[in-house]
Amino acid sequence: MARQLRIQYTGAFYHVTCRGNERQDIYRDNADYEIFLETLADSLEVYNVSLLAYVCMTNHFHLFLTTPDGNLSEFMRRFNISYTSAFNCRHDRSGHLYQGRYKSFLIDADSYLKEVSRYIHLNPVRIKKHSKKSVKDKIKILSEFKYSSFSGYVNVRNRVNFISYNKVLDCFSGDTTEGRRKYRQFVYKGLKEDPDSPLEVGKGYGIVGSSGFTEYIREKYLEKVPLKAQREQPYIKAVSVKYTPDELIAWFCKIIKEDQTEICRRGRNSTDRAILMELLYRYCNIKQPEIGLLVGGIDYSAVSYARKRLRLKIKKDTSLKQKFENIVDELSRLKI
Structure with missing residues (x-):
């Protein structure tokens, strides 16, 4: 199977996810979560990557980030290798931790910034065991979920220094009491309305954006891809077909x-x-x-x-x- 083409440029926004090999857990206890976040924070600093949102589920994770230096692949290579090594050492195991390479969507931040952040923060209540619960119960689960950036968005006392909150909150009156209240309401509204995942827009070609954004990316980056690479990357053709x-x-x-x-x-x-x-x-x-x-x-x-x-x-x-x-x-x- 051909590898996914990585579109990289200065200031690009991405949704990134990685799943455990054979869907197995990638965290076995709280210490694993803490090591994961420490490794993440260190990698963000080393590669000058800005993290807008994250969530750690039992067998996968989601990141929403932007790369001022256009270096997503380098950042993810270092981050995944570092955590895999730490996990294997701690649990006396060897081999792959993740199921293949990471998956990424290039995000049109002007059109989908709010929706992608909400999608990530709603993940803890979108698993099967919570599907029948009331909105009130789901709100309680979200408020108590420890390994997510959501709590820092709605309460400054829960913040960590490796999350960039401003970019998303600027869509909601800024990083103010009012802005944080509006963002919380926006996320909770997703519990009531159950909106489609914004990533559905990019399935098949890896770009979540407006037609104008998609056309810009195609003209600026994909048309420069050699013909052989285009044949090996079927979704390059898909992104050009609107x-x-x-x-x-x-x-x-x-x-x-x-x-x-x-x-x-x-x-x-x-x-x-x-x-x-x-x-x-x-x-x-x-x-x-x-x-x-x-x-x-x-x-x-x-x-x-x-x-x-x-x-x-x-x-x-x-x-x-x-x-x-x-x-x-x-x-x-x-x-x-």
């Missing part, structure tokens, strides 16, 4: 050999309509209310529900997964 909604709908109908009216007329259990909604969301940079109007005048919440059901089905149904991937591949090869 459609208007009408164009995508026309191509989709052509691929599945169905009429648009027929697709849109089908009810909420229509897989084809759900696939079309997902593709419109990914490739056209339009919001769910607009998608609802395009597929039969349905409410934005119905669009969100259909997309979530589709993703769950794809995880369980290999034939549906293959169908979806074939359509995406076909779209990436078509030229308008």
Whole structure:
């Protein structure tokens, strides 16, 4: 399998995650968490990287960071090797700790700064065992969760010196009592509304951003990638393929050999309509209310529900997964 292409430049923002090998835990006790954070803080200082948010789950972690020196790969190499060595030494083991290399999304901070930080901070209550709990109970879990940057955002007494709080709080009246209150409300609103992960926008090509941002990255960085590397990195082609909604709908109908009216007329259990909604969301940079109007005048919440059901089905149904991937591949090869 080809390695993910790393787009690096001065001042870039990234969401980064790493999962334990075979989904095993990467922390076995509180001391491991503390060593992880000490190693993280040290690596941030050495490579002049600024960390906006983090969360440590049992078998993976999430980081939201920016690189003033354009050196994400160097930073992550040093950080992951250092923690793996410390973990192996402490637990008398050897070998890989993580499942492959880290995964990263390049983030358009002008459009998705708030959403990515909230996504990270909501992780502790998005696991299966908390799915049925009330909003009140989830708020309590978040407030008591120790290994996350969220507590420092809402209470200055909980802050640590390796987190840069200002960049996110500047979107909420700054690092003030009012700004911190607004950010807390923004995060809690995510518990009530259950918004889609902002990372869904970048699935397939690794860029979470507006169409303008994506086009800028493609022109400035990806067009300079050698042809051989482009063939080895399929999502480079995907990032360059953006459609208007009408164009995508026309191509989709052509691929599945169905009429648009027929697709849109089908009810909420229509897989084809759900696939079309997902593709419109990914490739056209339009919001769910607009998608609802395009597929039969349905409410934005119905669009969100259909997309979530589709993703769950794809995880369980290999034939549906293959169908979806074939359509995406076909779209990436078509030229308008």
